Amino acid sequence: MAGVLSSEHVATASATDVRHGAISQKSLVRLLLTLKWTLWKRSYRKNVGKLIGTLIGVLYGLGGMVGLVFAFLGATLWSGEGDLFPMIIRGLGALTVLVWFLLPVLAFGLDDTLDPRRFALYPRSAKELQPGMFAAAALSLPSIFTVLAVAIATAFEVLWLVVFGQGAGWIVAAVVLLIPANLAGIALCLLLPRAWFAHSASRASSRSGREIGGIIGMLVMFAAIYGFSLSMQKVAEIDVDFVQRWLPGVVDVLAWTPFGAFFAVPMDLAEGHALRALLRAVIGIATFALMWQWWRRSLDASLTSALTGDASSGTTKVSSLVPRFVKPSAFGAVLGKSLRYWRRDTRYLAAVGIYPLIIVFFVAMGLMLPESRPMMLAMTVFMCGLSGISLCNEIGFDGPSGWVNITANLPARANMLGRVAAIAVIMVPAVVVVTVAMPLLYGMGHLVPLVVLASLGTMITGWGAAVAVAAILPYPASSPGTNPMKDKSASSANAMLTMAIAMAAVFVPQIPTIILAIWGLVVGSEMLLLVAGLVSVVVGVVAFLVGLRLSVVRLQAHYPDLFQKVRDYL
Helix, strand or coil, X not given: CHHHHHHHHHHHHHHCCCXXXXXXXXXXXXXXXXXXXXXXXXXXXXXXXXXXXXXXXXXXXXHHHHHHHHHHHHHCCCCCCCCCHHHHHHHHHHHHHHHHHHHHHHCCCCCCCCCHHHXXXXXXXXXXXXXXXXXXXXXXXXXXXXXXXXXXXXXXXXXXXXXXXXXXXXXXXXXXXXXHHHHHXXXXXXXXXXXXHHHHHHCCCCHHHHHHHHHHHHHHHHHHHHHHHHHHHCHHHCCHHHHHHHHHHHHHHHXXXXXXHHHHHXXXXXXXXXXXXXXXXXXXXXXXXXHHHHHHHHHHHHHXXXXXXXXXCCCCCCCCCCCCCCCCCHHHHHHHHHHHHXXXXXXXXXHHHHHHHHHHHHHHHHHHCHHHHHHHXXXXXXXXXXHHHHHCXXXXXXXXXXXXXXXCCCCHHHHHHHHHHHHHHHHHHHHHHHHHHHHHHCCCHHHHHHHHHHHHHHHHHHHHHHHHHHHHCXXXXXXXXXXXXXXXXXXXXXXXXXXXXXXXXXXXXXXXXXXXXXXXXXXXXXXXXXXXXXXXXXXXXXXXXXXXXHHHHHHHHHHHHHHHXXXXXX
């Protein structure tokens, strides 16, 4: 019956010259560009953190462009020889394309602004959507800076060809192919992420898998940043002769890959290597054609499968809410719920997952730079205090589910104590192991009592500060499963104020500990160091009891009011 109605509808429309959904390719491209621009502008509304981050990124980008100009000047006019310039162009070109491809691959949780699954309900095929989505990909700050960098490189390539080129014929050939080759390189930079995003969207994956992928991507990014920071500590010890020997070979290999083929073609022609330029051009064109087809197939798959939903992650094992090691009670129920949150919710996982990476960085920094070991131990104690304030928006993280605690008349003391006990189960054993192992690795075994006790003391203080702030200054949070790289709640003014107050509440009470520890280190008294650690624990316990009392009184009197502030996710 549906087929008959559909045929009659089409026939009627054809007879009356009505074309439902008819739109030219040019109009569709313009529409997608407008949509991308609108979404990009709206992403900054009520997101001060993103706006500030973008401005900082623009300043860094402009600084990078200035540095690129001076680097190219040094490799052309100032050097007087220009021998390194072709290798620099090939290497930077391959690196640019590689970075464009690796960022979406490693950043598992990032979403494409124009997710193809959102177009599933519209009568448009992948072939029709591709040009517009490809054009919209250029509307981003990374795209703009990439185009600007390639434009700068193009100008210096022309300069190099005029000053150092090998023969008039080769120079003319290189100049003629220079702009098309560089534009093709930029196009490949834009195409690779689009193809990967479409492929990711078309895969049937569970929600939990994507959430874990987002956290892994975030940790990989931080690991790369920390690794680069560590490598810079030893930059003065690099064997320059060794680098000069192997670097040209590496760049030449990269130029034969799809990542560096396009940008290497003009330099090959300028050096008189026509066959090499032709082969690399073929590699680049073939890569672009294959990526375009892969993107189209992935778009088709995502458009046709978007309405079927994600694949099921399998049956979930049902277990008791209250852990076996506690008695069935309100406290036990909150403890069990919180432990599940810390294990399953990406908002909690992201908060915990970053600490091991930071500790590894501290250990490595201390081993590489012995003079920094006292500072690394102090930073470890500082990080333990920060781990304690991970609970400073527990009421906000509950969001709309907080009504369950109100209607069930959950005791406020059990509510807050259960959450603290959950993070204690996770963090205390790890903190003890780390704070014992680090001083021993550094050859500072006499500092073990101070570091262990001070770390526990600041962490306990953090718990007290967090539960008090959580009950006094809750703020709306993003929903469970939110990509940690795109969490908007952490950039709000309320979040910044809450974190500032919580951090002050952690470290101000610990000032006597800091004074005693410095005194003990100056005079070399292990007794004073032990006393400082004990004072830290005592201060932490007192601060925790005070913070717990404040949170209990606040929740008992104003829980419905607090729920109204956080009942909707961002």
